[in-house]
Amino acid sequence: MEFAIDVENLTRVFEGKTRALDGVNLRIESGKIFALIGPNGAGKTTLMRILTTQIEPTSGEAHVLGLDVVKHGAEIRKLIGYIPQEMSVWTDISGYENLLIYAKIYDMASRERRRVINDALKDMGLIEFKDNLVRTYSGGMIRRLEIACAMLIKPQILFLDEPTIGLDPSARNAVWEKLVSFKSEYSSTVFFNTHYMDEADLYSDEIAIINRGKIVTMGTAEALKHCVGGEIIRLSMEGNSVSEDFLEKVRKLNVANEVVVNDLEVDIGVGDAETALPQVMEVLRTGHVSVKKISLTKPSLDDVFVKYAGTRLESIGTIREVKEVRDRIRR
Amino acid sequence: MIDFMRNMLAMIELELRRLRHDRTELYTRAVQPILWIAIYGPIMSGVKAIPTGGIPYTDYITPGVLIQSTTFVSIFFGLIMVWERESGILKKLFVTPASKYSTVIGRSMSSGVRAIFQVLIIVPVALLIGVRFIPDIAYFISALLIIFFASGGFASISILVASFMKTRERFMGIGQAIIFPLFFASNALYPVKMMPPILQYFALFNPMSYVVDAVRGLMISGDLTDLPIDLLAIALFDAIMFVAASVSFKRIIE
Ligand SMILES: Nc1ncnc2c1ncn2[C@@H]1O[C@H](COP(=O)(O)OP(=O)(O)O)[C@@H](O)[C@H]1O
Ligand SMILES: [Mg+2]
Numbered sequence: 137m138e139f140a141i142d143v144e145n146l147t148r149v150f151e152g153k154t155r156a157l158d159g160v161n162l163r164i165e166s167g168k169i170f171a172l173i174g175p176n177g178a179g180k181t182t183l184m185r186i187l188t189t190q191i192e193p194t195s196g197e198a199h200v201l202g203l204d205v206v207k208h209g210a211e212i213r214k215l216i217g218y219i220p221q222e223m224s225v226w227t228d229i230s231g232y233e234n235l236l237i238y239a240k241i242y243d244m245a246s247r248e249r250r251r252v253i254n255d256a257l258k259d260m261g262l263i264e265f266k267d268n269l270v271r272t273y274s275g276g277m278i279r280r281l282e283i284a285c286a287m288l289i290k291p292q293i294l295f296l297d298e299p300t301i302g303l304d305p306s307a308r309n310a311v312w313e314k315l316v317s318f319k320s321e322y323s324s325t326v327f328f329n330t331h332y333m334d335e336a337d338l339y340s341d342e343i344a345i346i347n348r349g350k351i352v353t354m355g356t357a358e359a360l361k362h363c364v365g366g367e368i369i370r371l372s373m374e375g376n377s378v379s380e381d382f383l384e385k386v387r388k389l390n391v392a393n394e395v396v397v398n399d400l401e402v403d404i405g406v407g408d409a410e411t412a413l414p415q416v417m418e419v420l421r422t423g424h425v426s427v428k429k430i431s432l433t434k435p436s437l438d439d440v441f442v443k444y445a446g447t448r449l450e451s452i453g454t455i456r457e458v459k460e461v462r463d464r465i466r467r
Numbered sequence: 468m469i470d471f472m473r474n475m476l477a478m479i480e481l482e483l484r485r486l487r488h489d490r491t492e493l494y495t496r497a498v499q500p501i502l503w504i505a506i507y508g509p510i511m512s513g514v515k516a517i518p519t520g521g522i523p524y525t526d527y528i529t530p531g532v533l534i535q536s537t538t539f540v541s542i543f544f545g546l547i548m549v550w551e552r553e554s555g556i557l558k559k560l561f562v563t564p565a566s567k568y569s570t571v572i573g574r575s576m577s578s579g580v581r582a583i584f585q586v587l588i589i590v591p592v593a594l595l596i597g598v599r600f601i602p603d604i605a606y607f608i609s610a611l612l613i614i615f616f617a618s619g620g621f622a623s624i625s626i627l628v629a630s631f632m633k634t635r636e637r638f639m640g641i642g643q644a645i646i647f648p649l650f651f652a653s654n655a656l657y658p659v660k661m662m663p664p665i666l667q668y669f670a671l672f673n674p675m676s677y678v679v680d681a682v683r684g685l686m687i688s689g690d691l692t693d694l695p696i697d698l699l700a701i702a703l704f705d706a707i708m709f710v711a712a713s714v715s716f717k718r719i720i721e
Contacts, residue, residue: 150721185558188562189562190558190561190562190720191720191721210564210566213562213563213564214564216562218558218559218562219555219559220555220558220559221555222553222554222555222558223554223555223556224554224555224556224558224559225556226481226485226556228485228488228489229481229484229485229488230488233484237477237480237481237484238563240473240476240477240480241473241474241477241560241563241564241565242563242564243470243473243564269488285559
C-alpha cells in the first residue's frame with residue numbers, strides 16, 4: 137500500500153552540531169489525521185520543513201505521496217498545503233487580496249479565482265471581513281485565513297505546524313472545527329505538530345511522540361494510553377523534597393508499575409487504584425511521610441509522554457514562544 | 468519561464484496593492500529629496516563652484532537625488548525580507564510551486580514599483596521648484612524603466628545583506644551604511660572628476676554613478692553618449708546581484 141508519508145532513518149544536523157532529527161522512521165496512511173507531539177526543540181518543525189521540501193535531510197530518505205522530497209520537490213509542492221508555525225499572511229493588504237496573490241502564484245484560472253476564493257473565505261467564516269486589512273484580524277481569524285489559503289488548491293496533504301499556538305480556547309475550537317470540516321470535504325491527509333496533548337487526543341487518528349529528534353512511540357491515542365495502563369495515584373508531598381527512602385519503598389510495592397517524580401509530585405502507576413491505594417497509604421504511614429493531597433487519574437497522553445520521554449511536556453518552556461507569536465501578530 | 472514571469476508579476480501586484488492601502492511611506496520618504504532640490508540645490512548654485520556643463524546646479528543634482536531616494540527605497544526593501552523571514556511568509560512562499568529564484572528575484576523587482584511611485588511624487592515638486600526636464604515622454608519613460616531595473620539590483624544587495632542579519636533592528640544601521648558611501652562616492656552631487664583619485668576609482672565600480680548618468684542624460688542634459696555603457700553596467704550589476712541574492716536564499720530560509 138502507498139503511504140501518504142514515508143520516512144526512513146531521517147537525520148538532520150544543523151551547523152554540524154545540533155542533531156534536530158536523529159534517525160526518524162514514520163509511515164502515515166493517506167486520509168488520516170496525524171499528530172506529531174513533543175516539547176519545544178524536539179524536532180517537529182525540522183521534520184515538517186523537510187517533508188515540505190524547504191530544507192534537505194542530512195541523511196536518510198523521505199517520500200511524500202510516493203515522491204522523494206529531495207528529487208521531486210517541485211511536484212510535491214503542487215500537491216501539498218502548508219501553514220507554518222509563525223504568521224504567514226501579509227497584514228497590510230486585505231484577506232481577499234492575500235488569497236488572490238496566492239491564487240495567482242498557483243496559476244488558478246482567472247475565471248474561477250473569484251469563486252474559489254470566496255468559497256474558501258465562506259468556509260472559514262471570514263467572508264464578512266474579506267475586504268478588511270489583515271492587520272485588524274484576531275489571531276484566530278489569521279489562522280483561519282491561512283487555512284483558507286491552503287484550501288485554494290485542495291491539497292492532498294495539509295501540513296500544519298502548531299496550528300493553534302497562542303490562541304485562546306474558543307479560537308482554538310473554531311480553528312479545529314474548520315480543519316475537521318476541511319478534511320472531511322476533501323478527504324485530505326492532515327499532518328500537524330503540536331504540544332497540546334488534548335488536541336492530539338481529540339482530533340487525531342494517529343499520534344507519534346517525538347523527543348530529542350527521535351520518535352519514541354506511535355499509535356492511536358487509545359492504544360498509547362492503554363500501554364501506560366491502569367491508573368495513576370498522584371501524591372503532592374509536604375516539605376521541600378521527596379525522601380529517597382520513601383520512594384525506594386514505594387518502588388518495591390508489587391502494585392506499583394512505575395514511579396515518576398516531578399518536584400514534589402510523585403506519580404505512581406498502578407493497575408487498579410482501589411486495591412493499590414491502601415498499600416501506598418501504609419508506606420506513607422510507616423515512613424511518617426506527610427502528603428498535602430492525593431489524587432487519582434486515568435492516564436492521559438501526558439502520562440504517555442512522561443513514560444516515553446521521562447519528563448512532563450508542559451514543564452518545558454512554551455510560554456515564551458506563545459508570547460512571541462502574540463507579539464508578532466500585534467506588530 | 469512562464470512560471471517565472473507569473474510569480475514575478477504576482478509579487479509586483481502585491482506591492483501595488485500594498486501601496487494602494489497605505490501611501491504614507493511614499494510621502495514621508497519624498498521629504499528628504501525634496502529638501503535637497505529645494506534648499507541644497509539653490510544654495511549651492513549660488514557658489515558656482517561645481518562644473519556642471521552649463522546646466523543649473525539644481526537641475527544637475529535632481530537625477531542624483533531621485534536615484535538616492537529610490538535606492539533608499541530598494542535598500543530598505545531588504546528590511547521587509549527580514550521581516551517576512553521572521554514571520555512565516557517566506558516559508559510559505561517557498562512551499563508553493565513557484566521556484567525559489569523567482570520568489571527572490573520577484574521580491575527584488577517589486578521594489579522597483581515603489582521606486583517609480585517615489586519618482587512620480589518628486590518630479591512634479593521639482594517642476595514647481597523650477598527644474599527643467601527634457602519634455603520628451605519617451606525619454607522620461609526610458610528613465611523610469613532604468614530606475615525600475617536598477618532598483619531590483621539594489622534590492623538584491625539588501626536581500627544579500629539581510630540574509631546575514633538575524634533581526635530587523637540591526638539591519639537599519641547597515642542600510643544607512645550602504646547608501647551613503649554609494650551616494651557620496653557617485654556623480655550624484657558633483658562630477659566624478661572632482662573627487663580624490665581613490666574615490667574616482669571607487670566610483671568606477673559604483674553602480675549608482677551609472678544609473679545617475681543614464682537618468683541625467685535622459686531627463687535633464689540630453690547627453691546620451693555614455694548611455695550604452697551605463698546600460699551595460701546596470702545590466703551587469705543586476706545580473707550579478709540577482710545571482711548573489713538567489714544563492715543567499717539558502718541562508719535566508721535555513
Ligand atoms: N535553522 C536552524 N539552525 C540551527 N539550529 C536549528 C535550526 N532549526 C532548528 N534548529 C534546532 O533544532 C532543534 C529542533 O528544532 P525544531 O525542529 O524547531 O523543534 P520543535 O519544532 O519541535 O520545537 C532545536 O534544538 C533547534 O534549536
Ligand atoms: Mg516548532
